[in-house]
Amino acid sequence: MGRIRRIAWIGLLTWVTAWRVGTAEPLPWEKLPFSFRPLVQTGSANLLPNADFRDGLKGWDVKGDAVTEKMDGKPCLRLAAKGEKGVAAFQIGIDGKPETLYRLAFRYRVASDAKLDYADSYPGLHGWLTARVAGGKVTGAVRIHERRRDSGWVAYETHLFTPQGTKRVDVSVAFNATQGAALLTGMDLREAKVEAAEGRQVIVCQDASWAELPRHAEPAPPTDVTVFQRRNPDELFFY
Structure with missing residues (x-):
């Protein structure tokens, strides 16, 4: 009888263990009280007109001392x-398109003699x-935070997930200083390529849409999940 009881307990423990393994813990973003879609x-290709400046500043709205020149053989x-x-x-x-993830990338270089007013x-x-x-x-924007002096060319990129009703996406960049200059090249704005295997989700709520990327293989805790949340009409912040 004791042997039968031991076998029964082992069987029950095996069943409970299998049930726990088969019942996956919800991913962090699944715990949010909203609906989702992949x-x-x-x-897409680069959507900016005259992005390489080969036609000068045609299509670009400039202010102040903004000119094209060649550096390292490139405009x-x-x-x-x-x-x-x-x-x-x-x-x-x-x-622009609504509910689309856009990627902006460029390279910049701030002159070594630049003087900034902090x-x-x-x-x-x-x-x-x-x-x-x-x-x-x-309806939403991502801020390009202050970029300052560095050695050589520096690569920069950021992303914007457009809210519903988006008709246009604008890029605006300024250089604030009392002396010197900043150079920009490789300007590239495109619809980001997103594959299903990346596990990105759009979180839909009443006032806007969010886009977020959990770690696909090992879901990160809620504090480590990248979520773009529209908290006001002017800026998107990391959540």
């Missing part, structure tokens, strides 16, 4: 500061990647 995109955009509170800037946009709200190279609905109203 984010899968084929991607680039030069934003130069002159005098106190000097600002040079540009803006360029594309026809009392300024935005010293150095900075800008915005912005989504707009009909009428030009801003």
Whole structure:
């Protein structure tokens, strides 16, 4: 009888263990009280017109001392500061799609003799990647935080997930300094390629859509999940 009881307990323990293994713990993003859908995109080519500046500044809306020149044999955009509170800037946009993940990438170089006014709200190279609905109203944006002096060319990229109703996506970059210049090249704005295996999800709520990427093989804890959340009409923050 004792042997039969031991076999029964082993069988029960095996069943409970198998049940626990078969019942997967919800992923962190699955615990949020919203609905989801997979984010899968084929991607696109570079959508910016005259992105290589081979036609000068055609299609680019510039302000201040903004010119094209060659550096290392390639055309680039030069934003130069002159005098106190000097600002040079540009803006360029594309026809945008709603609920689409866009990737902005470029390389920049700040001159070694550049002098920045650190009392300024935005010293150095900075800008915005912005989504707009009909009428030009801003519905979401990602800030390009201040980029400053470094050795040689520096690669930069950021992403924006556009809210519902998006008609246009704009890129604006400015250089705030009292002396010196910043060079930009390799400007590239495109729909990001997202494959199903990446496990990206769009989280849908009442006031906006979010896009987030959990670690696919080993789900990260909630504090380590990258979520883009629209907290106000002007900016998207990491959640």
